[in-house]
Structures are given as structure tokens and as C-alpha cells.
Amino acid sequence: MSDSSGTGSKGEGYESALSGSDTRVAQFAARRMSPLNRVQHILHNNPTFVPVIVLLISLLAFWMIAGGRFFSAFNLSLIMQQVSIIGMLAAAQSLIIITAGIDLSVAAIMILMSVIMGNLAVNLGVPSPLAILIGMAGGMAAGAMNGLLITKVKLPPFITTLGTWSIFFALNLWLSGAQSIRSQDIDDAAPFLKFFGNAIDFGGARITFGVILMIVIFVTLWYMLNKTAWGRHVYAIGDDIEAAELSGIRTQRTLVSVYMLAGLVCAIAGWASIGRVGSISPQSFYEGNLQSITAVVIGGISLFGGRGSIMGALFGALIVGVFQSGLRMAGVDVLWQVFAIGWLIIIAVAIDQWIRRVSA
Amino acid sequence: MTTPVVQARGIVKRYGHVTAIDHSDFELRPGEILAVIGDNGAGKSSIVKAICGATVPDEGEILIEGKPVRFSSPIEARDMGIEIVYQNLALSPALSIADNMFTGRELRKEGFMGKYLRLLDKPAMEKFARDKLTELGLMTVQSIKQPVETLSGGQRQGVAVARAAAFATKFIIMDEPTAALGVKESRKVLELIKDVRARGIPIVLISHNMPHVFEVADRIHIHRLGKRLCTIDPKDYTMSDAVAFMTGAKEPPEQDAA
Structure with missing residues (x-):
């Protein structure tokens, strides 16, 4: 046997000089970390710190600029209501972006499913719960279509969902005849569709069921991503899909499940949007796709996949809501709100890039 | 003689009209470190992939502990207790x-x-x-x-x-485990490999690094032109002999008991 002292019987003993050497495995003189390095490390380990800090600072800043009117329980709960639908879309979008994909069709799925639910329940007299279930199944089917095109036909997620965005939007115009379903008609035929518009009032605040639903969705998805094997697989796929496949993850099946789950969340958001808006309009939330991506990016979830917490997307959506509300109250023109959101996106991605360059 | 952990006979794998494995044999015995060496393109990864289910051979049979198996994915092999350390590590x-x-x-x-x-x-x-x-x-x-x-x-x-x-309960395949490492880190990994053998788990080691192969291997499987040319005992031959067999500069020894 040749397992004795470090050289085989016929092997040259070129490594014998090593015996006197330092036995530490590849260590370098501990470099003194500058405070900036230290911050970079902390942020690398806790990707949600940035959005939380930004949210707190912007709340404080707008409180000082716009005063107590901004920081009232009523206004803060109004911001929550305003971000609730985009927040749910951002939750669905986060799932996709964590796998290093992107979904341009989230808002189209949401609107299509709200139109389907409305048509069935209001125009065709299908019982509301059944109409809602059909809408949810439709959301999953739409997600499955995205997922299968991406995994089986091997199309890039960007192109796939760009295509399905148009397809779902066209279907939505066809099914609705480009007509809205009026609030009054929903109230008469299927008030259950507006369930998430109900609210609990206390101390001036008005918490709609839609806001509660958004939070429940985030907490549920956070649990799934962080506490179950499925969630770890989703991160592993976004991190390095080949390594994930080699370590025994059924990557295609997992990816399809991610797109289906995202589709389901979009359909649920579609139901909630009926309560939020009051009517069902095929033209609403046309910018929802991009707004959901904005929330995800500002929330510190990396567009390159595998990094970031889904809770970041909730904070990202809230940051956008706080900026819009605060700037409006400070009397700033809408165009400057858009301008500010644009800079937020660029700064958020720049910070993500900087954090990713962390030296181990 | 004890049953080999893996015994493959007459494995063939063709890709179009390229024959990656040409009626090759393979044998891994209990408790040993078997090094697989061969020139680039000789097909050493192909034969190992066939054993762990990463590719499905066109012909030939594979016995694991005497029982015939037919893996269609590495996950099936893994379920049987066969582990692979990939060159890119798959982390x-x-x-x-x-x-x-x-x-x-x-x-x-x-x-x-x-x-x-x-x-x-x-x-x-x-x-x-x-x-x-x-x-x-x-x-x-x-x-x-x-x-x-x-x-x-x-x-x-x-x-x-x-x-x-x-x-791993059956065996471990390691693909170039020291290729990307410095001298000291390689040393540590080699110690680790011996340590794993000491626990009774046989190892298939694919490597280009002759000193490492000769240090840890119990037997060396030399692969040339898509098949097993011979297996040698590193105690009987030098590194230059092995390189000569591998490149065809020297005729292989008459096949012994290996």
C-alpha cells in the first residue's frame, strides 16, 4: 500500500519540502477591514437591510417635509392599500427573479384572471367561489405555460413572458370585449368578488382585507422559500442551475412549479384587485409588470438570481408607495415622482452590484 | 476472490459516428482507490459517466456488487449510494x-x-x-x-x-479533485481521500496529476482510445511507464490478474 508518509513508492518526493512549511491551508494575513468593507459584509449577509433602512429614512424625510398629514395613521394605511396589488405582483415576480428569470406577464395574468372571474360570476351567473377557483386554476395554467416554454422549449424567460404578456393581454381584451364590468353590477350579482375591499377601521387607520392578504402572501412565500426544501432548491437554481441539477435537484420540475405558483399568486391578486378598484377594467394595471419589477429591484433582490429575500420586495413596494404619497403631499408634480422612482431603481441595482463584489 | 464493487463489461457509447467508449471494461474492488488516467479525449470521463448514470451506454453490462443495473440518471445512482464529486464541485x-x-x-x-x-x-x-x-x-x-x-x-x-x-455507501467518484488547487490545498484533499478509503469506501479517482495518482492509488486503470488498455499496480511501474502506456509510446504489459 502506498498510503504512508506522503509520497508513493515510485513518486518523486518533491513535496517533502512541505513538511517544514506552514500547515495552514491557504490563509492570508488577516486584512484589516475598513468600516466600508464591514458595511459591505453585513449587507451581503442581510440583503434586506438596505430597503428597510431606505424605507425608514424616506418615512422620516417625508414626515419632516410633508408634516403630520403624511405621517397620520390614515395616510400610512392608505399607502398600504395603494401598494397592496402591486405588492402581490411583486411577490410573484420575486419568486421568478430568485430563479434568475423574469416575468413580464404577471400583470397580464392578473387582469386576465380578474376578467375571467368577473365574466363568469357577473355575466354568466356562475357562483362566485367557483368563478374564483376557475380564475386561480387559470392563473396556474398561465404560469405553467410560461414555465413549460422556458424549460421544455428552452426559451429565455424574458422572450417567453414578453410573448405571453401580449397573448394574455389580447385574450383579456377579447373576453371582456374591451368593456369594464361596472361596480354596481358586481355588487348586484357577485359581491363576494369584492371581498378584499372590506376593511377594518381603528384609530383612523383603514386596513383592507387586501392589505392583510398581501402580508399573508409574503409571509407564506417567505416560509416556503426559507423553511422548506423546495425553497432551498429555488435559490440553488437561481444561484447556479447546473450545480443544482448535478446535486440532484429536478430543476425543470421545480422551475415549472415556481411559474405556476407565481401564476396562482397573480390570479389571487386579480381577485383582490376587484375589491381594490371596485370595477373590473381590462385596461387597468397596464404598467403592473414593470412596477412589480421595480419593487423587487428596490427591495434588494438580485436580478442575477439566487440572492435576496422576498420580504425585500414588500419593502420595495412600500418605498415606492411612500415616495409617491410623500412627493404628492409635498406638492411635487407627478413627473418628478416618476423621475425619483427611476433613480431609486438605478441606485438599488448599483448597490446590489457593489454588495455582490464583496471580497470573502 | 471477493465480488467487485463495480464490474462493467463491453461498454459501448457512440455519439453519431464518434465512438466515445469502444467495448471497454471497468472494475472497482472493495476498499481500493482506483485511479483512472488517460490522455485528453481517451474517454475516461465517458466510461465513468456510464458507470454513474450520467450517460446511458449503448451496449454492455454494468454490475454493482454483482447485480446488474441500468441507471438512467445520476439521481438513480445516488439513491443506490454512489456519490460523485464533480470537477466544478456542483455547490x-x-x-x-x-x-x-x-x-x-x-x-x-x-x-x-x-x-x-x-x-x-x-x-x-x-x-x-x-x-x-x-x-x-x-x-x-x-x-x-x-x-x-x-x-x-x-x-x-x-x-x-x-x-x-x-x-456514499457503495463508492465515490472524484473528477480531478486537485486540478484547481494549490500545493498545500491539494495535500489536504489527498489526505482526505485516503481518510475516506480508511473508512472502507472505495474511490474512483480521475486525475491528470501523476504524482497524486501514484501517491494514493492502489491500482491504476489506463484508458486509451476509448477502452481500458490495462490496469497496473503503481508499485511495479514508474510514472514515465504509465505516461508511455497512456500515450501509446510503449506496449502495455500482458494483462495480469487485474
């Missing part, structure tokens, strides 16, 4: 050491939380990962929860080997 950089060790075979909590809510048993996985790394003398890392991307090359290799060693 997810942003996930923790513990997460990486259990990728694809996570432990769930007992009872309702685990069964219906699919809650992972993180403490158990972390403890297991820590124990395994300690056993192999690798607990120089600060925390089992630290992401793999913060580890050095040698430490990452250590995690990949520990993962294989922890779950």
Missing part, C-alpha cells in the same frame, strides 16, 4: 455549507410541521454537517451557516468531498 455559492450538503435530500421535521408544512429540520442538518466536517478535520470554517462562496478553494473541495463521504 451553490450563495447557500450555506449545511444547505449544500443536503441539497436534494433535505431532512424534514418530525410530525405535523414536517409532514404537512414541510418544515426543514435545520438544527439536525447543521449538526450532521458539522459532525461530518469535524470527522474529516475540516472544521476550520467559522460557521456551518456561512455561504460556500466565502470559503477558499480547498475548503469548498472539502465540503464537496465531505458531502460525498457522508452519503
Whole structure:
């Protein structure tokens, strides 16, 4: 046997000089970390710190600029209501972006499913719960279509969902005849569709069921991503899909499940949007796709996949809501709100890039 | 003679009109380190892939502990206790050491939380990962929860080997485990390989590094032109003999008992 002292019987003993050497495995003189390095490390380990800090600072800043009117329980709960639908879309979008994909069709799925639910329940007299279930199944089917095109036909997620965005939007115009379903008609035929518009009032605040639903969705998805094997697989796929496949993850099946789950969340958001808006309009939330991506990016979830917490997307959506509300109250023109959101996106991605360059 | 752990006979794999494996044999015996060497393109990875299910051979039979098997994916091989340490390691950089060790075979909590809510048993996985790394003398890392991307090359290799060693019951295949490492880190990994053999798990070692092969291998499988040319005992030959067989500069020895 040749397992004795470090050289085989016929092997040259070129490594014998090593015996006197330092036995530490590849260590370098501990470099003194500058405070900036230290911050970079902390942020690398806790990707949600940035959005939380930004949210707190912007709340404080707008409180000082716009005063107590901004920081009232009523206004803060109004911001929550305003971000609730985009927040749910951002939750669905986060799932996709964590796998290093992107979904341009989230808002189209949401609107299509709200139109389907409305048509069935209001125009065709299908019982509301059944109409809602059909809408949810439709959301999953739409997600499955995205997922299968991406995994089986091997199309890039960007192109796939760009295509399905148009397809779902066209279907939505066809099914609705480009007509809205009026609030009054929903109230008469299927008030259950507006369930998430109900609210609990206390101390001036008005918490709609839609806001509660958004939070429940985030907490549920956070649990799934962080506490179950499925969630770890989703991160592993976004991190390095080949390594994930080699370590025994059924990557295609997992990816399809991610797109289906995202589709389901979009359909649920579609139901909630009926309560939020009051009517069902095929033209609403046309910018929802991009707004959901904005929330995800500002929330510190990396567009390159595998990094970031889904809770970041909730904070990202809230940051956008706080900026819009605060700037409006400070009397700033809408165009400057858009301008500010644009800079937020660029700064958020720049910070993500900087954090990713962390030296181990 | 004891039953070989793996015995493959007459394996053929063609890709179009390229024959990657040309009626090759392969044998791994209990408790040994078998090095597989061969020139670039000789097909050494192809034969090893055929054994672990990464490719399905066109012809030939593979016996694992005497029983014929036909794997269609590495996952099936893994379920039988065959582990592979890939050259690129197949680790997810942003996930923790513990997460990486259990990728694809996570432990769930007992009872309702685990069964219906699919809650992972993180403490158990972390403890297991820590124990395994300690056993192999690798607990120089600060925390089992630290992401793999913060580890050095040698430490990452250590995690990949520990993962294989922890779950392998039949044998481990290691593809170029020292190729990307410095001298000292390679040394550590070689010690690790011997350590795994000392636990009774046989190893198939694919390597280009002759000093490493001659140091740890019990037998050397020399692959040339898509088939096994011969198997030699490193004690009877020199490195230059092996290189000469591998490149065709010298006729192989008459096939002995190997």
C-alpha cells in the first residue's frame, strides 16, 4: 500500500519540502477591514437591510417635509392599500427573479384572471367561489405555460413572458370585449368578488382585507422559500442551475412549479384587485409588470438570481408607495415622482452590484 | 476472490459516428482507490459517466456488487449510494455549507410541521454537517451557516468531498479533485481521500496529476482510445511507464490478474 508518509513508492518526493512549511491551508494575513468593507459584509449577509433602512429614512424625510398629514395613521394605511396589488405582483415576480428569470406577464395574468372571474360570476351567473377557483386554476395554467416554454422549449424567460404578456393581454381584451364590468353590477350579482375591499377601521387607520392578504402572501412565500426544501432548491437554481441539477435537484420540475405558483399568486391578486378598484377594467394595471419589477429591484433582490429575500420586495413596494404619497403631499408634480422612482431603481441595482463584489 | 464493487463489461457509447467508449471494461474492488488516467479525449470521463448514470451506454453490462443495473440518471445512482464529486464541485455559492450538503435530500421535521408544512429540520442538518466536517478535520470554517462562496478553494473541495463521504455507501467518484488547487490545498484533499478509503469506501479517482495518482492509488486503470488498455499496480511501474502506456509510446504489459 502506498498510503504512508506522503509520497508513493515510485513518486518523486518533491513535496517533502512541505513538511517544514506552514500547515495552514491557504490563509492570508488577516486584512484589516475598513468600516466600508464591514458595511459591505453585513449587507451581503442581510440583503434586506438596505430597503428597510431606505424605507425608514424616506418615512422620516417625508414626515419632516410633508408634516403630520403624511405621517397620520390614515395616510400610512392608505399607502398600504395603494401598494397592496402591486405588492402581490411583486411577490410573484420575486419568486421568478430568485430563479434568475423574469416575468413580464404577471400583470397580464392578473387582469386576465380578474376578467375571467368577473365574466363568469357577473355575466354568466356562475357562483362566485367557483368563478374564483376557475380564475386561480387559470392563473396556474398561465404560469405553467410560461414555465413549460422556458424549460421544455428552452426559451429565455424574458422572450417567453414578453410573448405571453401580449397573448394574455389580447385574450383579456377579447373576453371582456374591451368593456369594464361596472361596480354596481358586481355588487348586484357577485359581491363576494369584492371581498378584499372590506376593511377594518381603528384609530383612523383603514386596513383592507387586501392589505392583510398581501402580508399573508409574503409571509407564506417567505416560509416556503426559507423553511422548506423546495425553497432551498429555488435559490440553488437561481444561484447556479447546473450545480443544482448535478446535486440532484429536478430543476425543470421545480422551475415549472415556481411559474405556476407565481401564476396562482397573480390570479389571487386579480381577485383582490376587484375589491381594490371596485370595477373590473381590462385596461387597468397596464404598467403592473414593470412596477412589480421595480419593487423587487428596490427591495434588494438580485436580478442575477439566487440572492435576496422576498420580504425585500414588500419593502420595495412600500418605498415606492411612500415616495409617491410623500412627493404628492409635498406638492411635487407627478413627473418628478416618476423621475425619483427611476433613480431609486438605478441606485438599488448599483448597490446590489457593489454588495455582490464583496471580497470573502 | 471477493465480488467487485463495480464490474462493467463491453461498454459501448457512440455519439453519431464518434465512438466515445469502444467495448471497454471497468472494475472497482472493495476498499481500493482506483485511479483512472488517460490522455485528453481517451474517454475516461465517458466510461465513468456510464458507470454513474450520467450517460446511458449503448451496449454492455454494468454490475454493482454483482447485480446488474441500468441507471438512467445520476439521481438513480445516488439513491443506490454512489456519490460523485464533480470537477466544478456542483455547490451553490450563495447557500450555506449545511444547505449544500443536503441539497436534494433535505431532512424534514418530525410530525405535523414536517409532514404537512414541510418544515426543514435545520438544527439536525447543521449538526450532521458539522459532525461530518469535524470527522474529516475540516472544521476550520467559522460557521456551518456561512455561504460556500466565502470559503477558499480547498475548503469548498472539502465540503464537496465531505458531502460525498457522508452519503456514499457503495463508492465515490472524484473528477480531478486537485486540478484547481494549490500545493498545500491539494495535500489536504489527498489526505482526505485516503481518510475516506480508511473508512472502507472505495474511490474512483480521475486525475491528470501523476504524482497524486501514484501517491494514493492502489491500482491504476489506463484508458486509451476509448477502452481500458490495462490496469497496473503503481508499485511495479514508474510514472514515465504509465505516461508511455497512456500515450501509446510503449506496449502495455500482458494483462495480469487485474
